[in-house]
Amino acid sequence: MEQPSRSATDTMMVGGRELKPSVLEQLRHLQMLLESSTNAIPEARPETFGCRKNGRPTSSMSSHEQHAIRLAFRLLLEFYDSPSFSCYAPLDIAVAERWMSEDHEHIIDELERAGALEGFRRDLATYCQKLSAAGALANEFVSGTPDDENVETDTELFFPGVREQIENRKIEQLYELPTLVAILADRLTCRTSYLHNQESLTPPHSRHRPMRWALCDIEKATAGPKDVAYLVQIKDAPSLLVRYTREPYILVVNAQPGTTVRSLTRGTFYGYEDIEIGPGRYQRHLTFSKGMLAIAALPNEEALLLFRRYLPVIYLLHNEVRVVEYEWNPVAYGRSVLEKARAFDNVCGSDAATVYPGRGMPHPHRMLISKVRPMPMRPHADAKGFSSDGPSEDVGWF
Incomplete structure (x- = not known):
């Protein structure tokens, strides 16, 4: 993918296509929506993205359904995106429903009581299909080549004729695309410089003093096997440790003695490494911080798929706690990574010639x-939350 470039006349190259100043003027109406993917998504409106064209009219929906759909749109646009991937993948309706249940359980309950849950699910499924179709077209527009990964995505249902026009280069300007496709295509081009500098990026992290966990048996977790990580819901962890993440879950890891902050923050992106787990037997691991943290991929697939855009980790050290948030997006690329891990573990795990040793240097910790x-x-957890054993040092994300 070509890097966006700007000249003195403020032209821009997108997928080999030059956007002239007059074209940029016509894009101004998109600028409120075309912000960096790391920024908050503005209030989503169904009519903005045309999702009603292939679904029920908004006027026929109850107020509960309209409110739920708007919340769902905000979730999808925020998490169906990541600064660390270079193309869009199809969105699974089951993932969208799970996100809604995790973040807005009371809304789902209201829909069920009102008998409107099935209608909401149908509309959500329609929008997921449309978002997937828009992503496939954005991939093709930016790359300038057919999107082989999403070739079966039904783009004609939502954007008739657009794929053919892109392939035949009859659409060469961003503003000529349907609005939703243009938004996703713009986000895609903005990631180029981000990906180019990925090796130098440090993941956000914070430092805290040890504290008591009122709901979780942290003593039992600390005394557990060192090759085990613990999955905890954000609502059950001390609020001071999770205040900077929007993920619904977080991992708790017992750090090895002598672990340094630098070793935990050597990179924000995931990698993978095939690690020997027995004589002549290898298993694919996801690695973070250039191999400092390695998680067996396939045995922990279910847990890894619970995350959305990031993998937040609480590291328990001897006299302090570190919270680090790495890049990990199952919707964007994680499912594909796990499928490749499945193929490796099932077919190649005993073939040393196929092993990928990883690029990270071995580290004793x-x-x-x-x-x-x-x-x-804890058997009798205090539902009101936690109380600290003493003053906690919270220095925020670095």
Whole structure:
């Protein structure tokens, strides 16, 4: 993918197509929506993205349904995106429903009581299909080549004739695209410089003093096997540790003695490495911070798919706690990565010639996680939250 470039006359190159000043003027009406993918998404309106064209008219929906759809749109536009991938993947309706249940459980309950849940699901499914189709077209527009990954996506249902016009170069300007396709295509081009500098990026992290966990049995977790990480819901963790993430879950890892902050923040992107787990037997691991944290991919597939755009990790050290948030997006690329891990473990795991050793340098304090388990909870947890054993140092994201 070509890098966007700007000249003195403020032209822009997008997928080999030059956007002239007059064209840029016509794009001004999109600028409120075409912000950096790391920024908050503005209030989503169904009519803005035309989702009603292939669904029920908004006027026929109850107020509960309209409110739920708007919330769903905001979630989808925020999490169906990541600064660390270079193309869009089809969106699974089951993922969208899970996100809504996790973030807006009371809204789903209201829809069920009002008998409107099935109608909401149908409209959500329609929009997921439309968003997937728009993503496929954005991929083709930016890359200038057919999107082989999404070739089966039904773009004609939502954007008739657009794919053929892109392939025949009858659409060469961003403003000529349907609005939703243009938004996704613009986001795609904005990632080029971000990806180019990915090796130098440091993940956000924070430092805290040890504190008491009122809901979780942190003592039991700390005393557990070192190759086990614990999955905890954000609502059950001390609020001070999770205040900077929007993910619904977080991992808790017992850091090896001697682990340094630098070793935990050597990179924000995931990698993978095939690690020997027995004589002549290898298993694919996802790696973070250039191999410092390695998680067995296939055995922990279910847990890894619970995350949306990031993988936040609480590292428990001897006299402090570190929270680090790495890049990990199952919707964008994670499912594909896990499928490749499945193929490796099932077919190539005993063939040393196919092993990928990874690029990270071996580190004596690296953490190899073979299993992610639910966080142990206290028998009589205080539902009101936690209380700290003393003043906690919270220095925010670095």
